[in-house]
Amino acid sequence: MAKMFSLAEVSEHNTNKDCWLLIDGKVYDVTKFLEDHPGGDEVLVTATGKDATDDFEDVGHSTSAKAMLEEFYVGDINSTTTPSKTTYTPPKQTQYNQDKSSEFIIKLLQFLVPLVILGVAVGIRFYTKSSSA
Template sequence: MASDPKIYVYEEVAKHNKTKDCWLVINGKVYDVTPFMDDHPGGDEVLLSATGKDATNDFEDVGHSDSAREMMDKYYIGEIDVSTVPTKRTYTPPQQAQYNPDKTPEFLIKILQFLVPLLILGLAFVVRHYTKEK
């Protein structure tokens, strides 16, 4: 590790949140884990989900081995200015399709709109055909 570490503000670290450019904050330290994305045993999604926040709890909850902790040294790039890290991450819910109160899939509605008139016509034809006087 560097003897005089660079200090990063949260806004700078949070910009690095892609597979080809991924930084994490763990225990007040900033790591550029971009070269490790393809090799991470949990996949790159795990690392990406830890961007934009203090990922210490995420890291500790997994119970990483001593060798994993030693490996972090080669990805260390500096320290985070803890006063710039938000205490809470803002949750943005995923965008959803138009609300359908009865939960009926749209394709089923379209099929029924086509089939119901055909069934009524077919039933009318059958009734007319068999009730005709011969």
């Protein structure tokens, strides 16, 4: 039977001399792997003291990296000692109701701005031709 640890016990192992991680409800002593970790030891040390499952999964570890975890396995977490995960619920947003006058102004500007640019370009061309004659 696997040894059971509380989150408080796992959290005590939070240095580069003694580093334990909690991933998928299992506890791993990764101290010996710190120097070999491709992302550096700091990445692992900062993942201590919490459930590092999301951090581990977000990186996209290979199947061989996941299999490698087994050699560092020391026990399971007592789930009653970990905070329950909550899912993010975005706040309700009020429906944006653009008033019709601003919509009209935007359409008017979309029509007039190109005409003004064209008028300026023609005016400059006309001015430069008439001043050189």
